[in-house]
Amino acid sequence: xxxxxxxxxxxxxxxxxxxxxxxxxxxxxxxxxxxxxxxxxxxxxxxxxxxxxxxxxxxxxxxxxxxxxxxxxxxxxxxxxxxxxxxxxxxxxxxxxxxxxxxxxxxxxxxxxxxxxxxxxxxxxxxxxxxxxxxxxxxxxxxxxxxxxxxxxxxxxxxxxxxxxxxxxxxxxxxxxxxxxxxxxxxxxxxxxxxxxxxxxxxxxxxxxxxxxxxxx
Numbered sequence: 001x002x003x004x005x006x007x008x009x010x011x012x013x014x015x016x017x018x019x020x021x022x023x024x025x026x027x028x029x030x031x032x033x034x035x036x037x038x039x040x041x042x043x044x045x046x047x048x049x050x051x052x053x054x055x056x057x058x059x060x061x062x063x064x065x066x067x068x069x070x071x072x073x074x075x076x077x078x079x080x081x082x083x084x085x086x087x088x089x090x091x092x093x094x095x096x097x098x099x100x101x102x103x104x105x106x107x108x109x110x111x112x113x114x115x116x117x118x119x120x121x122x123x124x125x126x127x128x129x130x131x132x133x134x135x136x137x138x139x140x141x142x143x144x145x146x147x148x149x150x151x152x153x154x155x156x157x158x159x160x161x162x163x164x165x166x167x168x169x170x171x172x173x174x175x176x177x178x179x180x181x182x183x184x185x186x187x188x189x190x191x192x193x194x195x196x197x198x199x200x201x202x203x204x205x206x207x208x209x210x211x212x213x214x215x216x217x
Contacts (some may be wrong), residue, residue: 006046008209011199016192016209017047020139022187023211024048030050030135032127032162034083034151035143037071044141044166049073052172054138059083061119062097075172077131081122083144085153087216092118121152124175143209146170147148149177157184166192178210186212 005015008029029052033045034059040046048054055075060066061082070078093100124140140162142148148167165186169177180190193209 003051004209005031005045005099006040006043008042008088008193010192015047017044019192020044020211021047021052022143024052024164026138027054029138030132031141032059032124032132032137032217033057033141033143035141035145036065036069036073036078037070039070039076039078042143044143045139046073048139049076057076059102059127061095061123063117079122079127080119082119083124083151083154084121084126085091085150086123086125086156087153088121088150090125093121094118099131109174109210110214114211117200125132125153125154125156125160128155128160132160139164139166141166145170146173149173149180152177152180156200157186161214161216163214164189166209167212168207168209172205181212185215187215189213 005017007017009015010019025057029048031045031048031054034044036043037060039058039111058069058073058076058078059081060069061080063080065081066078082095084093096115098115099119133216142151144151148169165178189211190209192211195208197203197205
């Protein structure tokens with residue numbers, strides 16, 4: 001069977017989803033993907049859905065991408081929310097969520113557009129409580145264009161612990177996220193995408209995808 005990749009490639013042009021498959025080496029896993037887009041475009045979980053019988057939760061704030069995601073990934077629970085920290089008190093959050101898998105251009109951050117829409121907010125703790133009771137999550141993939149740290153602050157890692165995190169991290173947030181996860185007994189596996197100017201001349205130089213694993217399991 002020709003197993004198609006859906007993710008981006010790393011710096012050496014190896015698909016990220018197939019690299020993950022070598023590490024996981026299992027079928028019937030469970031994932032959560034934040035910034036799921038249409039379920040296919042640059043997805044870190046579609047490969048596992050289609051070829052390894054995984055399933056889980058796909059979260060996408062853009063209503064058009066969300067509707068496509070429901071069609072493209074029918075065996076998953078697809079949610080039209082923006083994930084927030086546990087300190088966020090409002091039921092909705094404003095942002096420009098169009099034209100990509102952004103979940104981070106919220107409350108005016110990194111925005112030049114006036115096309116702000118209101119989306120319901122949710123924490124990852126609430127996602128676990130509502131949809132994943134008594135389920136072990138193998139992977140949480142977070143691609144929220146600079147809002148990753150806030151998303152992590154919506155997850156009580158003493159209670160809800162995925163085996164792996166794959167997180168797109170911007171340089172400005174690297175130390176903050178690294179220290180937060182280390183303090184919660186996660187270890188850095190690697191800079192998984194390892195983009196650099198020598199190998200990837202079109203890379204904007206702002207971020208990479210990092211893989212972390214639970215040091216308690």
